[in-house]
Amino acid sequence: MKEYSQDISTLIDNELHDDMVIKHILDDTESQKQFSRYQLIGDVMRDESEGLDLRIDITNSVMAVIVNETQDNKIVPVATPEKVESNVVPFMKRFGQYAIAASVAGVVVVSSLMINQNVATDPSVTPVLNTVPFGGAAAPVSLQAKPVQTKSDIKERNEHLEALLKDHQLQLQVQP
Amino acid sequence: MNERELDLQLIQRIQNGEQQAFALLVRKYQTRVANILTRYVRSSGDIPDVSQEVFIKVYKSLPNFRGDSAFYTWLFRITVNTAKNYLTSQSRRPPASDIDAEEADSYDGSGALKDDANPEAILHSQEVKQVILKVIGDLPDELKSAITLRELEGMSYDEIAQIESCPIGTVRSRIFRAREAIDKQLKPLLEH
Numbered sequence: 001m002k003e004y005s006q007d008i009s010t011l012i013d014n015e016l017h018d019d020m021v022i023k024h025i026l027d028d029t030e031s032q033k034q035f036s037r038y039q040l041i042g043d044v045m046r047d048e049s050e051g052l053d054l055r056i057d058i059t060n061s062v063m064a065v066i067v068n069e070t071q072d073n074k075i076v077p078v079a080t081p082e083k084v085e086s087n088v089v090p091f092m093k094r095f096g097q098y099a100i101a102a103s104v105a106g107v108v109v110v111s112s113l114m115i116n117q118n119v120a121t122d123p124s125v126t127p128v129l130n131t132v133p134f135g136g137a138a139a140p141v142s143l144q145a146k147p148v149q150t151k152s153d154i155k156e157r158n159e160h161l162e163a164l165l166k167d168h169q170l171q172l173q174v175q176p
Numbered sequence: 177m178n179e180r181e182l183d184l185q186l187i188q189r190i191q192n193g194e195q196q197a198f199a200l201l202v203r204k205y206q207t208r209v210a211n212i213l214t215r216y217v218r219s220s221g222d223i224p225d226v227s228q229e230v231f232i233k234v235y236k237s238l239p240n241f242r243g244d245s246a247f248y249t250w251l252f253r254i255t256v257n258t259a260k261n262y263l264t265s266q267s268r269r270p271p272a273s274d275i276d277a278e279e280a281d282s283y284d285g286s287g288a289l290k291d292d293a294n295p296e297a298i299l300h301s302q303e304v305k306q307v308i309l310k311v312i313g314d315l316p317d318e319l320k321s322a323i324t325l326r327e328l329e330g331m332s333y334d335e336i337a338q339i340e341s342c343p344i345g346t347v348r349s350r351i352f353r354a355r356e357a358i359d360k361q362l363k364p365l366l367e368h
Contacts, residue, residue, distance in 0.1 A: 009352040012204075013326060014182050015333045022185065026196045034359070036203040037366065041358050042327040043207040044308050052210050053297035054304050055366065056224050059202045062231045066195060 004031055012038050032059075096175035103168035110161050183247035190238055198238075202231050205248070209255050216259035220294050230258045304365055311358045322347055323354035 004024050008031060010016040025031045036057065043049045183204075189197035209230050213223050233254050241250060312320055321340065325331045331339070333347045340347065 005356065006348065006352040009355050010348055011182065013333065013351065015348065017181065017185075019185075022189070022197075022200075025200065026194070032199060032203060035200065037359050037362055038355050039204055040207060040304075040366075041308060041355055041362065043211075044305050045312075045324075045327045048211045049207050049301060049305070050211070051214060051220065051298055052207065052223070052301055053220065053294060054207075054301055055297075057203075058206055058224050058228050058231070059199050061224075062202050062228050062235075063196075063199050065228070065232055066198065066235050070195065 004028075005034065008035050009038055011035075012042075092175065096171055099168060099171035099175075103164060103171070106161065106164045106168075113157075180243075180246050184243060187238060187241060187243075187247065190235075198231075198235055201234075201247075205251060206231070208248075209251065212252065212255045213259055216256070216263060220297060222262070226258060226262050229262075230255050233258060300365075304362065307361050307365060308358055311361050312354070315354055315357060319350050319354040319357070322350035323358075326351050 004021060007016060007018065007021040008025060011018070011021055011025075012035065025035055036059070040049065040054065044054075183201065186197045186201050190201075206227060209227050210223050213226050213230075214220070217223050217226055230251075234251060237254065241247070312323065315323070318340070322336055325336045325339065326333075333344045333351075336347045336351075337344045
């Protein structure tokens with residue numbers, strides 16, 4: 001087995017560039033202690049150890065902390081952030097949804113009005129909920145009520161509905 | 177090979193994942209770090225803890241070490257900053273006279289106040305020093321000269337070889353034999 005003591009001495013003096021020697025010291029605890037003592041000889045000669053407790057060697061405690069911290073880091077791997085999807089609905093999509101809903105509602109209302117125009121109101125049928133106020137007359141706001149409509153009213157309403165439908169078609173074209 | 181190369185070699189190993197290489201840096205510099213800390217940390221009992229904190233900070237910061245300055249200069253700055261943080265945490269003011277990172281290599285903290293020194297540690301430290309100096313005094317002149325020129329004057333093997341008029345290999349051998357002789361007496365003093 002090769003004797004490394006002189007190599008350790010030369011390495012401390014920065015006069016040796018040998019990976020094998022460094023590897024040997026790193027693998028051998030006794031060589032590391034010898035490295036420390038050789039280093040200490042110089043420190044003491046230069047008066048750099050005055051008043052220090054030379055029996056204390058912090059190497060092991062420092063390395064223990066480092067190893068523990070490294071292990072902790074391995075146990076808790078850095079999580080890769082998942083792609084966060086935005087909750088913000090694009091303006092055009094939301095606007096298109098409202099346009100469709102409004103158009104459908106408009107069509108339903110118009111259809112009901114058209115159907116109810118031809119149905120005669122039966123006076124014998126009592127409404128489930130009597131909404132006629134005492135001592136007064138109710139305005140015909142119910143779908144069952146027979147509205148008083150002039151031809152101009154119907155024409156105006158149909159024009160309005162056509163405008164709504166055109167708007168709806170336009171929205172459909174605009175929608176992505 | 178200059179002073180920086182071993183440090184850089186070790187740092188490169190650490191940066192490549194060889195964690196154990198950091199132990200050698202700690203072994204190499206722990207006495208010097210503790211010596212700097214005596215300038216700031218009056219309670220000698222706290223010095224090992226603060227030293228440990230310094231080296232852990234150094235380890236965590238190593239990925240950012242670019243090698244623009246010497247490792248020891250960088251270590252010195254971290255040591256001083258950690259010491260100042262320690263004083264702040266202890267609600268004590270840092271010393272009025274500061275030491276510069278440029279003076280790191282030549283800084284001698286032996287004159288610093290140590291009002292809470294451990295008498296047992298001081299005795300042990302003195303004993304270690306006496307043993308080392310005694311062994312050096314008893315060495316043959318050529319070994320004594322080689323180890324002194326290297327450790328106190330910081331000369332390279334080549335410079336010592338020129339002064340001593342001998343081959344570099346002889347200088348290497350003399351310095352090693354001097355250390356070996358000292359280590360023989362030192363080792364029992366450091367073992368618990």
